[in-house]
Amino acid sequence: MEKxxxxxxxxxYEVEILGLASEGEGIAKIDNFTIFxxxxxxxxxxxxxxxxxxKNFAYGKLLEVLEESEHRIEPVCSIYKQCGxxxxxxxxxxxxxxxxxxxxxxxxxxxxxIKISSKTKLESAVENIDNHNLKKASDxxxxxxxxxxxxxxxxxYRNKVQLPVGEENGEIKIGFYAPRSHNIIDMDTCxxxxxxxxxxxxxxxxxxKKYNIKAYDEQKDxxxxxxxxxxxxxxxxxVMVVVITRTRELPYKEEFVEMIKENxxxxxxxxxxxxxxxxxxxxxxxxxxxxxxxxxxxYIGKFKFNISPLSFFQVNPVQTEILYSKxxxxxxxxxxxxxxxxxxxxxxxxxFLSQKAKKVYGVEIVEAAIKNAKENAKINNVNxxxxxxxxxxxxxxxxxxxGIKADVVVVDPPRKGCEKSLLEAIGEMKxxxxxxxxxxxxxxxxxxxxxxxxxxxxxxxxxxxxFPQTTHVETVVLLSHKKSDDIISFKIECGDDRYRQPDxxxxxxxxxxxxxxKSATPIRLFLCLVKIT
Numbered sequence: 001m002e003k004x005x006x007x008x009x010x011x012x013y014e015v016e017i018l019g020l021a022s023e024g025e026g027i028a029k030i031d032n033f034t035i036f037x038x039x040x041x042x043x044x045x046x047x048x049x050x051x052x053x054x055k056n057f058a059y060g061k062l063l064e065v066l067e068e069s070e071h072r073i074e075p076v077c078s079i080y081k082q083c084g085x086x087x088x089x090x091x092x093x094x095x096x097x098x099x100x101x102x103x104x105x106x107x108x109x110x111x112x113x114i115k116i117s118s119k120t121k122l123e124s125a126v127e128n129i130d131n132h133n134l135k136k137a138s139d140x141x142x143x144x145x146x147x148x149x150x151x152x153x154x155x156x157y158r159n160k161v162q163l164p165v166g167e168e169n170g171e172i173k174i175g176f177y178a179p180r181s182h183n184i185i186d187m188d189t190c191x192x193x194x195x196x197x198x199x200x201x202x203x204x205x206x207x208x209k210k211y212n213i214k215a216y217d218e219q220k221d222x223x224x225x226x227x228x229x230x231x232x233x234x235x236x237x238x239v240m241v242v243v244i245t246r247t248r249e250l251p252y253k254e255e256f257v258e259m260i261k262e263n264x265x266x267x268x269x270x271x272x273x274x275x276x277x278x279x280x281x282x283x284x285x286x287x288x289x290x291x292x293x294x295x296x297x298x299y300i301g302k303f304k305f306n307i308s309p310l311s312f313f314q315v316n317p318v319q320t321e322i323l324y325s326k327x328x329x330x331x332x333x334x335x336x337x338x339x340x341x342x343x344x345x346x347x348x349x350x351x352f353l354s355q356k357a358k359k360v361y362g363v364e365i366v367e368a369a370i371k372n373a374k375e376n377a378k379i380n381n382v383n384x385x386x387x388x389x390x391x392x393x394x395x396x397x398x399x400x401x402x403g404i405k406a407d408v409v410v411v412d413p414p415r416k417g418c419e420k421s422l423l424e425a426i427g428e429m430k431x432x433x434x435x436x437x438x439x440x441x442x443x444x445x446x447x448x449x450x451x452x453x454x455x456x457x458x459x460x461x462x463x464x465x466x467f468p469q470t471t472h473v474e475t476v477v478l479l480s481h482k483k484s485d486d487i488i489s490f491k492i493e494c495g496d497d498r499y500r501q502p503d504x505x506x507x508x509x510x511x512x513x514x515x516x517x518k519s520a521t522p523i524r525l526f527l528c529l530v531k532i533t
Contacts, residue, residue: 002038003055003076003487004136005033005053005055005058006030006031006033006060007030007033007035007050008048008050008053008055008359009050009051009052009053009058009282010050010051011049011050011059012047012048012049012050013030013035013047013048013050014045014047014048014066014532015028015029015030015035015045015046015048015060016028016043016044016045016046017037017040017041017042017044017045017046017259018042019042020041020042020099020102020246020472022103022104022106022107022441022442023087023390023471024043024087024088024091024099025037025038025039025040025044025306025470026038026039026040026046026062028046028048028060030089033056033057033058034056034057034058035048035050035057035058035059035060036057036058036059036060037059037060037062038059038061038062039062039081039090040062040065041069041071041072041090041091042067042069042071042151042373043069044066044067044069044072045065045066045067046062046063046064046065046066047062047063047064047066048060048062048063049061049063049282053468057342059135060231064339066167067216067331068329069095069137070092071092071094072090072091072092072094072377073089073090073092073357074090074282075089075090075192076089076155077089077189077190077191078189078395079175079185079187082178082185082213083175083178083187084176084177084178084179084180085176085190085470086192086467086469086470087285087469087471088470088471089469093150093154093468096150096154096361096465096468097147097148097150097465098148098467099471100148100463100471100473101145101147101148101190102466103441103471103473104145104441104444104461104463104473104475105145106178106441107128107144107441107442107444108441108444108445108448108458108461111442111445111446111449112444112445112446112447112448112449112452112458113449114142114143114448114449114452114454115141115142115143115446116142116143116145116461117141117142117143117144117145118141118142119141119144122410129323131311131436133144133351135261143184143458143459143460143477144459144460144461144463145461146461146463147463148324148463148464148465148473149319149322149462149463149464149465150465150468151318151319151468152467153299154465154468155191155192155194155468155469156191156193156194156195156314157192157316157318157319157468158193158194158315158316159194159231159232159233159234159298159313159315159316159317160229160231160232160313160315161190161193161194161197161230162227162228162229162282163176163187163197163201163227163228163229164177164182164184164216164226164227164301165184165204165216165226165227165228166184166210166215166216166217167214167215167217167223167278168184171207171213172202172204172205172209173186174186174187174201174205174216174228175187176190177239182218187229188201188203188472191469192468192470194230194232194234196232196239196264196265196266197230197232199263199264200228200230200241200260200264201228202260203263203264204225204228204243204256204258206259207252207255207259207526208225208420210251210255211251213225213251213257216246218278221246222246222276223246224238224245224246224247224249224250224251225243225244225245226244226245226246226275226282227243227244227281228241228242228243228244228281228439229241229242229244229273229283229297229309230242230289231297231307231309231313232266232296233297233298233299233307234298234317234318235298235299235317236296236297236298236299237265237266238266238268238269238272238296238297238298239264239265239266239268239269239296239415240268240269240271240295240307240309240331241260241264241267241269241270241271241286242270242272242273242283242309243256243270243271243272243519244272244273244274244275244282244283244284245272245273245274245275246274246275246276247274247276248274248276248288248457251291256270256290257270257290257291258469260291261276261291261385267291267292267304268292268293268296269289269291269292269293269294269295269296270289270290270291270292271287271288271289271290271309272287272288272290273286273287273288273309274286274287274288279372282496283310285308285310287308287310294308295307295308295311296442298313298317299317300314300317300320300321300324300348300352301321301324301325301352303348303352303376303380304349304376304379304380305346305348305374305377305379306372306375308364310471311346311372312345312346312385313346313348314348314368314466315466315468316467317465319464319465319466319474320348320466321346321465322464323437323464323474323476324348324349324352325352326462326464326476327349327410327437327476327508328353328355328356329433330354330412330433330435330460330462330477331356331357331408331409331474332396332408332433332434333353333357333485333504334356335356335357335358335409336358336407337357337406337411338357338359338360338361338404338405338406338408339353339357339360339361339400339406339407339408339409340360340361340363340396340406340408340410341353341360341361341362341410341412342363342392342394342409342410342411342412342413342422343363343364343392343394343412343413343414344362344363344364344369344370344373344412344419345364345366345369345373345375345496346369346372346373346411347362347372347373347374347376347377347385347387348376348386349410349412349437350362350373350377350385350438351376351377351380351385352355352409353385354377354382354384354385357384357385357408358384359385359467360384360385360386361385361386361387361388361399361404361406362385362386362387362388363387363388363390363392363395363396364388364389365389365390365391365392366389367389370387370388370389372415373385373387374387391419391422392422392425393410393419393421393422393424393425393493396425396426396429397425400429405429405431406431407431407432407433407452408431408432408433408434408435409426409429409433409434409435410435410436410437410511411433411436411437412437412438413427413438413443414439415439415440415443416440416443417438417440417443417444417446417447418443418447420450423447423450423451423454426454426455427451427454427455427456430455430481431481432480432481433476433478433479433480433481434451434456434480435475435476435477435478435479436451436475436477436479437474437475437476437477438474438475438477439472439474441473444475444477448477448479451479455481455482455518456477456479456480456481456482457479457480457481457482458477458478459478459479459480460477460478461475461477462475462476462477463475464476
């Protein structure tokens with residue numbers, strides 16, 4: 001029988017918001033049918049118009065807030081509703097931090113089947129374990145989920161901005177794409193970007209208008225200026241301006257350089273990046289330095305990093321130091337440990353780990369990133385970090401074959417999470433601890449579930465707000481290997497013919513040692529004497 005949908009498109013309804021979805025939309029129910037309402041907040045009663053209806057859910061447009069949440073605030077940005085870059089400016093910062101904690105909790109419980117401890121206010125799990133391993137399995141009450149670590153100033157935190165350039169009715173537009181489109185919303189002020197970016201936007205518009213420089217038209221694949229990128233060192237105050245062009249020829253580039261030099265304090269680097277492909281990828285592979293250096297520098301903690309147009313560098317350096325310091329804390333290093341840093345990128349976490357590790361091996365598939373990692377280690381006089389190009393799931397077994405084994409493994413994968421083969425390789429190596437740094441709660445939860453099956457218990461979960469005003473959340477997780485008090489270890493010895501059954505094979509003189517979690521499905525053992533060890 002076909003399911004009857006209880007709502008109609010273009011019809012108005014009054015609903016109560018029962019929760020928030022992973023992208024910040026309010027969740028309402030009509031006859032147990034789910035309706036997502038962007039802009040609504042948990043606990044509110046709202047009037048909506050249903051604008052899209054699917055088989056199992058619908059979307060509603062917020063028309064009116066009938067009963068307002070105490071966490072509703074007025075967004076500071078005038079283009080907040082058009083831009084789509086910040087999904088949570090209507091929610092108080094306290095409410096944002098709670099939303100992100102709940103987002104992590106929901107993913108861990110629903111996807112990873114990870115038990116969350118009720119002891120959220122107790123001291124750190126790190127302080128409750130001997131060498132980071134629980135004394136008794138019965139001590140485990142689930143993973144301790146901490147409150148999200150937020151910022152004192154949750155605005156103006158980004159050190160990098162990339163802005164598409166377009167033209168409409170003869171006017172230059174520089175800003176952000178509207179949600180799910182390539183329509184450019186013109187921007188004068190962005191409250192999560194550094195203010196220097198706004199000054200560069202004004203100057204770029206002035207230069208393009210004065211000298212009739214054409215903006216790129218992606219439909220016709222015509223025009224010159226595609227994007228403007230601005231990077232700033234928060235500690236060094238150095239500024240880089242990158243103009244991304246379709247063609248190598250850039251008319252009046254000397255005038256552009258002089259305009260930027262005269263008006264932007266701290267300007268260190270002006271670069272033309274050439275991208276002549278018809279693509280959504282912003283940067284091309286060729287850079288031409290128009291002024292100054294080909295890079296700027298900045299610090300995370302005490303470590304200095306050189307940053308080029310193509311370099312990966314965390315966009316929120318203040319929270320990055322907190323994130324990496326938490327990862328270092330969870331690693332529990334004493335100076336005697338060997339650490340593997342999978343997905344090491346340009347070596348930022350590896351350098352933090354090197355402070356307290358005997359040796360760090362960073363592994364990354366992108367060759368250019370490994371080159372940067374080696375340069376960063378050299379700049380900071382770090383001699384106990386080695387960087388290797390390759391897939392971690394391939395490199396780690398090679399290291400083990402050379403007699404190199406990790407006491408601690410740190411993973412910081414992209415949004416898609418870890419490759420299962422990597423997790424299995426880590427499980428076979430059996431390091432004492434794993435520190436997982438994640439940018440996606442869903443794939444984090446999936447991977448923690450896999451690691452649980454491989455013998456690792458989730459102890460602590462620490463969300464960190466790297467991107468205030470948005471729905472994104474970073475998470476640092478500590479896992480510890482399950483010890484013998486929670487594992488049945490047994491030896492199977494086979495070889496006595498009196499146990500042989502017809503049409504069965506008896507393996508003479510062979511032994512096998514293995515372990516299974518106590519919670520695993522019971523198994524039957526045939527043909528063999530079992531000795532519990």
